[in-house]
Structure formats: structure tokens, C-alpha cells
Amino acid sequence: MLRFISLTVEDFGPFKGSQTIDFTSDDGVTFIWGNNGRGKTTLLNIFRYAIYGKFQNRRGTNVNLTMLSNRESRSEGRYGFKVVLRMSYDGEIYELTRQFKLRTGVSRPTKNDDYEQTVYLKKGTAILSSEDTDHILKIIMPEQVARFFLFDGELLQEYEELLMEDSDTGAQIKKSIEEILGVPVLTNGATDTAAVLEAYTNAKTRTAQSNKQTEQLGSQIATLEAALQGHNAELERLREELTQELGRKSELESEQNQNEHVKALLAEMKALENSIAEKKARREGLLSDIKNTTKDAWKGLIGFRVNEILSDVEAEVKVLEDKENSQKVAQHFLKEMKEAASRKHCNLCDQDIDDALILKMEERIKALEGNYGGLTPEESGKLRTLQIRKATLETMRYPSSKERLEIYERQLAAVTVEISDDERKLKAVKEELEKHGDIEELSTSMQNCVKNLINCLKKIDNLKEGERQEAEQIANIRSSLATLNAKLDKTATGEDMVRARRRVELCEMIHNIFEEGIDAYRNNLKSRVEKDATDLFVRISNDPDYVRLEINDNYGLAIYHKDGGDPVPLRSAGFEHVVALALIGALHKNAPLRGPVIMDSPFGRLDPTHKENIIKVLPSLSEQVVLLAYTHEIDEQRARETLGSSLKKEYRLTRQTSFYTRIEPNQEVK
Amino acid sequence: MPMNKIEVEELLKVLEDIRAAKYPEIPSELIQSIVLAEFENQDNRTEGSIITRRLIDDFLRQSVHEG
Structure with a gap:
């Protein structure tokens, strides 16, 4: 089988200078940790570039190689880049060097033609001819089967096409599967x-x-x-x-x-432009509201003091008004009593009053007339003044604009953020365009x-x-x-x-x-791939009732429930990934072509159980597995414990600058 | 280029089963040699077909003698 021994990258992508990853010669797993933008996918593509001389972006489009040399190295006068991949195959050691360098005589490149690409392969100590280099590279890892060795986790979804009839992608994958399984040898x-x-x-x-x-x-x-x-x-x-x-x-x-x-x-772009225009109009409206509200804001500011004074005035007015009212009620009562005493008859109870009681009433009337004398002229004057002041103060009780302003300002801040977000998105869309x-x-x-x-x-x-x-x-x-x-x-x-x-x-x-x-081998393979994929799937799946996979003519795998019946319909994206990984593992187990599996961020759509189960089966996918993952994509410590001695090496891609990443052995490995 | 025969073991086993059951007159070494030639020359179909032709010619020369 093919095994990678080490990879040296020089001034390639974010990897400035010469940096090397050593893989172990033992069977097991290597982790390469790196956050977004540190160069995980670039690293995966560097393996692809080393073997096939091409560099593809996520959409599968070839990237202009002149764009790949390290930016800081270029500014320091070093142009181009180099990759050296050392590997073993069939007991021989090979060293593949692929370099994108300046043509002789060019010191400062201005166009693509200023560069040339060179490749040579050493077998032991002998440098092979270009024909032999080409031949050996095609034998050890044909490009048609690269998808099973070097893959981006995000692309695992396309394996579901194998379950669809007349799917071009499905047909391409089927062709690749037959390639890796060696069917073309027979055809x-x-x-x-x-x-x-x-x-x-x-x-x-x-x-x-x-x-x-x-x-x-x-x-x-x-x-x-x-x-x-x-x-x-x-x-x-x-x-x-x-x-x-x-x-x-x-x-x-x-x-x-x-x-x-x-x-x-x-x-x-159009939608964002419209959205920005609409939000800017909303922002203008809010600014205008804020301006108008601020105009009367001073009234709100004195409102508190007005309320305090008004409250005192109201209390004084109440005392005087109560006194005035009490006198009025008492006058009315005295008038009634006087009439009753003079008529010797009470109109309220319609009864005559005897003389003895009349005397008592007259004494009482005399005493009361002294008690309810009403407001003095000063008090009456003061009451009138206070009433006028109260009325004036009431007109000055303007509601506070503070709360209204706060609401407007919150809305203004929100719409400003939305505009900034949209403008940032618009900028990205325009750059993409x-x-x-x-x-x-x-x-x-x-x-x-x-x-x-x-x-x-x-x-x-x-x-x-x-x-x-x-x-x-x-x-x-x-x-x-x-x-x-x-x-x-x-x-x-x-x-x-x-x-x-x-x-x-x-x-x-x-x-x-x-x-x-041909047919016998295909049928034989299918049953073995089905069995091995089922074994892996059952180990990875978080649903114990999903008990087997069934392979179709295109090598698509349907999931079956323990109760039998039809295959499980409408599988989730997570389960598509699990099935795809099970298929890839089974293909590696049954393929005449065997080699390392290098995967980039394969856990994106998986829940914690699936993640942990995949970690457990990583050593079963291939003798050599390299996993590129971002920090916290999986629990690092738990992954180490789960893999135990199967974890052979760990590296971390660390940021030096925005354009410079260092590949460092992970210090956290115990 | 040296070839690890184990890598095509399953493939050879399938052919050997068919040969032994239905075509025992054909030597298993011949089938194995053709498979190895085809395996090693997947990137060079002309070379694969030339070697296959030569292997069969040699076999027929030994098996069917001129009178």
C-alpha cells in the first residue's frame, strides 16, 4: 500500500518558509488542528497538488498557480513554491518534488509565463524519467480515485447521488468506485x-x-x-x-x-442594494424623529421640578378648599337647624320639636356658628393665588422625552448595524463577482x-x-x-x-x-463492500435500530431498520455523511489500491455521538488516516482518549500573521 | 515496476474459480500474468494489450503444435 512518510511545503499558501510534517510509519491516525483561515483545506489541496500537479478550490475549479505562493515570501523577493512528498510503496521509498518556480532569467515576475512547473520523482536515490514518474504516480494513486483518499468533509453529501438513477455525479462516483476496486483490470x-x-x-x-x-x-x-x-x-x-x-x-x-x-x-447584490437603501431611509426617518423630539426635550428636563412644586401647591389648595367647603356645609346645616327651631318642626324627620329641645338646639347653633367661621379674607386671597399658580404649573407638566429618545436610539443603533452588515455582505458579493x-x-x-x-x-x-x-x-x-x-x-x-x-x-x-x-467480481465486491460498510455504519450510527445497509447497482447504500420493510427514506445530511464514510472505509478495505485517507473537516453536520463514533472507527478506515479539523470541531482531549495508542501524531496550524501559518507539533499531546 | 500480488488477490481468486470450474485447459499462470499486465498498465492501454497478445500467442504456440 501507499503510505506518506513526510510532507515538506515551502512558501506555499499560508505556509511561509520551509515546513515539514512527519507522519509515522506505524498504522494509526494523525490529527492536524487549525482554525478557519489557517490553511487546513490548503494543506489537503497541497497533497493533491503534489500528486497531480493541480490545485482545486472547494468548487472543484482549478486555481491559478501563481496565486498560491506565500504573500509574505513574495514581498521578501521569494517567488513560487515547492512541495516534497516522501512516501513508501511496495517496499520502495519515493520522494516526489513538485516546484513552481521562476523561469531562468526572470527575477521579478509580472505574468504567468514567468513561472515554470517542474516535477521529479526519486526512487531510493535514483531520479526516474518523466515517463516513469508519470506511470508510477498514476499507478499508486490514479486521479480518478483521489476522492476516496483526499476529501473535503463538505463534499460527502454528493454520495447520496449513488442512490439516484440517471445522476451524472452518481455515474462519475460509480466509475471511481469501480476504478478503486480494480474492475478496469478485468474490463x-x-x-x-x-x-x-x-x-x-x-x-x-x-x-x-x-x-x-x-x-x-x-x-x-x-x-x-x-x-x-x-x-x-x-x-x-x-x-x-x-x-x-x-x-x-x-x-x-x-x-x-x-x-x-x-x-x-x-x-x-440587487437585493442587498435595495435592502441598504430601505434601511438608510429608515435611518433618516429615525434621525428626523430624534431631532424633533430633542427640540422639546428641555420641557421634559424641568418636568420633575414642576411636579414637585405642583404637588406642594395642590396640598395647600386642598387644605384651604377643604376649609371653605366645610364652612359651606356647616352653613347649610345651621340654616336647616334654625328653620326647624323657628317652626318647632323638623322637616327631615317630619316631627314636632318640644320647647326643651328647642332650647338645646339654640345653644348648639350658637356654639357651631363660632366653630365654622369659613376662610378669612387672607385665606381666600391665598386660595385664589394658589389656584392660579396650580393651573399654570399644570400647563408646564410636559411628559419626559427620555424614554421616547431611548427607543429611537435603540432603533437607530439596530438599523445602523443592519446597514453595516448588509454593506459588508455587498462588498463580499461584489468581490466575488x-x-x-x-x-x-x-x-x-x-x-x-x-x-x-x-x-x-x-x-x-x-x-x-x-x-x-x-x-x-x-x-x-x-x-x-x-x-x-x-x-x-x-x-x-x-x-x-x-x-x-x-x-x-x-x-x-x-x-x-x-x-x-467481470460480473462475478462485481457481485463479489458488492457483497463484501455491503458487509464491511454495514459493519462500519452500525459502529458509527447513533440509531441502534438502523441495522444494515444494502448496496445497489451503483454502489449506493440504503439504510434498513430492524423492523425491515422499505429502506429509510429522507435521510438527514448527518446520516448521508455517516453512510459515505462507511462506504469509503469499505472501499479501502476491499480495494487493490490502498493508501492513506486524508480528510478535511468531516464532522460539520454530525452530532456528538456520531463524532465520537467516527473517531472510534478512524483507524478502521485505512492503515494511515490524517484528519484535518478545526479546534472544537471535536473534543480534542476526548478524541485522544478514544483513540489511545492509535493516535500517532498531532500538529497544530498556528497563526503568525494573517498570511503566515506555522505547522507545529502539538504541545498538548501526552 | 514490482507489483504486490496480494493487492489483486481477490480479483485473481474470482477468475481462478471460473477457470478451474469451467475452463481448466487454460493455465492459471496465464490468467494471472494477463491480470498483472493489465493492472500495471492501467495508464497505458497499448502496452497492456501488447503484453496480453504476446502472453496468449506464447501460450497458443506451446499448446497447439504445428503439424
Whole structure:
């Protein structure tokens, strides 16, 4: 199997200077911790760059290599970058160096052409030729299967496409799965043995033609074989063209998606501009309200003092008014008593009053007249003054504007924050748009892309129909040939014909072994992948009632509940990740191609149970696992405890400056 | 390039089962050699097909003798 021994990066991305990660030669897990922006994904892509010479962003688009040299190194006059990947494979030590450097004679680059890319591979101490380098790299980790070795956790979601019929992504993943499982070894074997069979069949026909007894039959067979060859060649041509068109379709769709992305960005820019305008209008309104409220604010400020004075005045007024009122009530009562005494009859109880009681009443009236004398003239004057003052003070009781101002200010602060947020988003959207070039030109480009895609789809339909017709003709010719060959075999008795026939028979057997082997191997693999993926899935899953996975023809895996019935529908994003990881682990276990698994942030959509269970099974995914995770994506200490001796190394990507990250052995490892 | 045969063990086992059951006249070494040639030359189809042709030619020359 392939194993990475160490990786040295020099002035690459955020990694300034020369920095090395040493991996252990023992089976186990290496953690590389790093917060956002410190270069985890860049590091993953550096492995990809080392092996394939390409650097892709998250959308799978190749990145301009001139952008990748370290910014601080450039300002210090060091241009370009270098990667050295040391690895072992089949008992040999390889050292792969890939460098993006200035061309001879260039000291200060101004354009892409000022750089050149060099690559060389050392096997032991010998530097291999470029052909051998290319060959070995393709053998140890073909690009088609890179997705199973070097992957971004965010892309695991696409594995759900394997469960969908007629999905292009699903078809691509299926092709990659068959690649990693070694199916092309058999399909290539079947194709090549078929070619040998055809050659020996032609030889047999030529022998038949040279024999008088079978001359006519031989000629008929030769004619059909020539026709068959023509149809086979045409079928091959159509297939090649179809493959090219499917590739073009994929590119156009990618361009279309890019255009869709630009369209979405334009819509987002418009929406943000509208939102900012609306919020700015709201802010203006609030500022105007605040201004108006502030105008009368002084009244609110004296309100408290006015209230205090008013309260005193009201108390004094009340005392005087009470006294005045008491006198009025007493006067009325005395008047009633006097009338009753003079009439010797009480109107209230409608009874006559005797003389003795009249005397007592007159004494009482006399005494009361002294007690309820009413307000003195001074008091009356004071009451009038106080009443006027009270009325004046009441007009000055203006409500405080403090609370209203506070509300306005809170609203103003909120809308100001919203405007800032929107403006920041708008800036990011505009920067993203600028990467796509001239917006005006994009519109024409989008229209052309749609036109080309429609033409491409039509061409694919035509090619598929042509392929179908050719296959039909080939089947008919083969049937006729089988009949003629059977007749020839009965008729021909010469030694040379017997030998020629025997050679064809043996060739057929060899070809059949490969042809029959393809389906047998696929079925065998599927059952093993299904079993191993189920084992991993059950260990990772947080639902004990999900008991097995079932594989389909595309290697898609459906989840089954312990109660049986249909597969679990509408799986969550988290479970898609779990199933994808189970599939990748099972593929590694069953693939002729084995190598390290390097994954970037695979825990994003997983709950704590899933995270912990994945940590537990990491050593089962491959002999060498490198995990790139941001701090707190998982509990570091718990992960260490869970892995125990399976955790071999830890590194931390630490910020030196915004453009300089250091790769340091983690000091927290015990 | 040296090839770790263990890596294609499962693949060979499937072919061997078919060969032994249905085509015993074909030597297992021949099938193994073709598989290894195809495995090592996945990036070079021409080379793979040339080696396969040569392996079968050699086998037929030994198996079917000229009179």
C-alpha cells in the first residue's frame, strides 16, 4: 500500500518558509488542528497538488498557480513554491518534488509565463524519467480515485447521488468506485482478450479461404468479419465521441452552474442594494424623529421640578378648599337647624320639636356658628393665588422625552448595524463577482453556454442512438458468423483448420474467463463492500435500530431498520455523511489500491455521538488516516482518549500573521 | 515496476474459480500474468494489450503444435 512518510511545503499558501510534517510509519491516525483561515483545506489541496500537479478550490475549479505562493515570501523577493512528498510503496521509498518556480532569467515576475512547473520523482536515490514518474504516480494513486483518499468533509453529501438513477455525479462516483476496486483490470483484460480472439478468428477464416473445401464459406465469413470490423470501429468511434461529448456536457454544465452562481450573486447584490437603501431611509426617518423630539426635550428636563412644586401647591389648595367647603356645609346645616327651631318642626324627620329641645338646639347653633367661621379674607386671597399658580404649573407638566429618545436610539443603533452588515455582505458579493470578470460580457457568455449545452445534449442523443444501431448490427453479424462458423467447423477437416479452430477455442475460453469474471467480481465486491460498510455504519450510527445497509447497482447504500420493510427514506445530511464514510472505509478495505485517507473537516453536520463514533472507527478506515479539523470541531482531549495508542501524531496550524501559518507539533499531546 | 500480488488477490481468486470450474485447459499462470499486465498498465492501454497478445500467442504456440 501507499503510505506518506513526510510532507515538506515551502512558501506555499499560508505556509511561509520551509515546513515539514512527519507522519509515522506505524498504522494509526494523525490529527492536524487549525482554525478557519489557517490553511487546513490548503494543506489537503497541497497533497493533491503534489500528486497531480493541480490545485482545486472547494468548487472543484482549478486555481491559478501563481496565486498560491506565500504573500509574505513574495514581498521578501521569494517567488513560487515547492512541495516534497516522501512516501513508501511496495517496499520502495519515493520522494516526489513538485516546484513552481521562476523561469531562468526572470527575477521579478509580472505574468504567468514567468513561472515554470517542474516535477521529479526519486526512487531510493535514483531520479526516474518523466515517463516513469508519470506511470508510477498514476499507478499508486490514479486521479480518478483521489476522492476516496483526499476529501473535503463538505463534499460527502454528493454520495447520496449513488442512490439516484440517471445522476451524472452518481455515474462519475460509480466509475471511481469501480476504478478503486480494480474492475478496469478485468474490463481491459476482457477487451484485450477479445481483440486477440478476433485476430485468431480472422486467421481461422483465412485458413478456411485457402482450403478448396471451405473456400466459399471462408469468403462469406471473411466478408462478415470485415463488416463486423467496420461496425466495431464505428461503434468505438461513436463511444469515444460520446465520452468526449459527455465530458463537454459536464464542462458546460459546470460553466452553467458557474453562470447560475453569477446570476445568484447579481440577484443577491440587487437585493442587498435595495435592502441598504430601505434601511438608510429608515435611518433618516429615525434621525428626523430624534431631532424633533430633542427640540422639546428641555420641557421634559424641568418636568420633575414642576411636579414637585405642583404637588406642594395642590396640598395647600386642598387644605384651604377643604376649609371653605366645610364652612359651606356647616352653613347649610345651621340654616336647616334654625328653620326647624323657628317652626318647632323638623322637616327631615317630619316631627314636632318640644320647647326643651328647642332650647338645646339654640345653644348648639350658637356654639357651631363660632366653630365654622369659613376662610378669612387672607385665606381666600391665598386660595385664589394658589389656584392660579396650580393651573399654570399644570400647563408646564410636559411628559419626559427620555424614554421616547431611548427607543429611537435603540432603533437607530439596530438599523445602523443592519446597514453595516448588509454593506459588508455587498462588498463580499461584489468581490466575488469581480472574480468572474466583466458583468456585461457575462450575459453574452451565459447565452452562448445555454446554446452550446442544448447542442451538446442533442449530439449526445444522436450518438447514443447511433451506438444503439451499431450494437444491433454487430449482434446480427455475430449471429450470422456463429452460424457460418458452426457450419465451417463441421465441414473443415484439414490439419491446419483443426489447429486454427483449436486456437480460437482456447482464445474464447481465455476471453470468457475475463468476461464472466467481470460480473462475478462485481457481485463479489458488492457483497463484501455491503458487509464491511454495514459493519462500519452500525459502529458509527447513533440509531441502534438502523441495522444494515444494502448496496445497489451503483454502489449506493440504503439504510434498513430492524423492523425491515422499505429502506429509510429522507435521510438527514448527518446520516448521508455517516453512510459515505462507511462506504469509503469499505472501499479501502476491499480495494487493490490502498493508501492513506486524508480528510478535511468531516464532522460539520454530525452530532456528538456520531463524532465520537467516527473517531472510534478512524483507524478502521485505512492503515494511515490524517484528519484535518478545526479546534472544537471535536473534543480534542476526548478524541485522544478514544483513540489511545492509535493516535500517532498531532500538529497544530498556528497563526503568525494573517498570511503566515506555522505547522507545529502539538504541545498538548501526552 | 514490482507489483504486490496480494493487492489483486481477490480479483485473481474470482477468475481462478471460473477457470478451474469451467475452463481448466487454460493455465492459471496465464490468467494471472494477463491480470498483472493489465493492472500495471492501467495508464497505458497499448502496452497492456501488447503484453496480453504476446502472453496468449506464447501460450497458443506451446499448446497447439504445428503439424
